[in-house]
Amino acid sequence: MSRRPRLLLAGALAAAALGGCGGGDDGGSTSGVSASPGERVFVETGCGSCHTLAAAGTSGTAGPSLDGRDYDVPAVEGWVRRGGKGMPAYDEQLSARQIRDVATFLATATRTP
Ligand code: HEC
Numbered sequence: 484m485s486r487r488p489r490l491l492l493a494g495a496l497a498a499a500a501l502g503g504c505g506g507g508d509d510g511g512s513t514s515g516v517s518a519s520p521g522e523r524v525f526v527e528t529g530c531g532s533c534h535t536l537a538a539a540g541t542s543g544t545a546g547p548s549l550d551g552r553d554y555d556v557p558a559v560e561g562w563v564r565r566g567g568k569g570m571p572a573y574d575e576q577l578s579a580r581q582i583r584d585v586a587t588f589l590a591t592a593t594r595t596p
Contacts, residue, residue: 519584519588520581520584520588521584521585521586521587521588521589521591522538522539522588522592524577524581524584524585524588525539525541525585525588525589526539526541528573528576528577528581528585530543530585531543532545533545533546533570534546534547534548534549535548535549535550536548536549536550536589536592536593537550537592538588538592538593539588539592545569546569546570549589549592549593550593551593552593553593553594554586554589554590554593554594555590556583556586556587556590557586559585559586559589559590560582560583560586563577563582563585563586564582
């Protein structure tokens with residue numbers, strides 16, 4: 484009688500130490516994809532929690548989808564600075580450079596060829 488109890492020790496001790504990808508301002512690589520500065524502002528600022536934008540992989544619904552719109556940079560800068568109904572103003576939260584970066588990113592990402 485060979486009784487060989489098999490102990491399958493599935494290594495279930497994988498430490499799921501994920502997270503902590505906070506919004507560092509300098510050089511925190513949040514993904515393997517080389518995101519442009521403007522895309523990082525978009526994602527890290529949380530624009531994507533309200534706006535769907537395929538180029539940034541976001542799917543927020545509180546604000547209008549930004550896909551397929553033909554923005555130019557000054558128009559987006561104005562929106563981001565002033566906000567609007569339901570959209571926060573970012574004039575004090577973001578630097579002029581970050582606002583321009585995110586506006587440039589949006590204008591490029593939404594351009595219809
Ligand atoms: C709390 C939710 C929220 C966040 C966060 C947010 N928005 Fe908005 N956004 C809105 C809403 C709601 C509108 C529509 C406002 C209106 O129609 O008056 C809007 C409008 C816009 C528009 C104009 C859309 C149009 O009709 O052409 C742009 C561009 C825009 N947002 C970009 C951004 C960017 C860039 C960020 C991040 C810096 C951002 N939003 C963050 C809710 C948000």
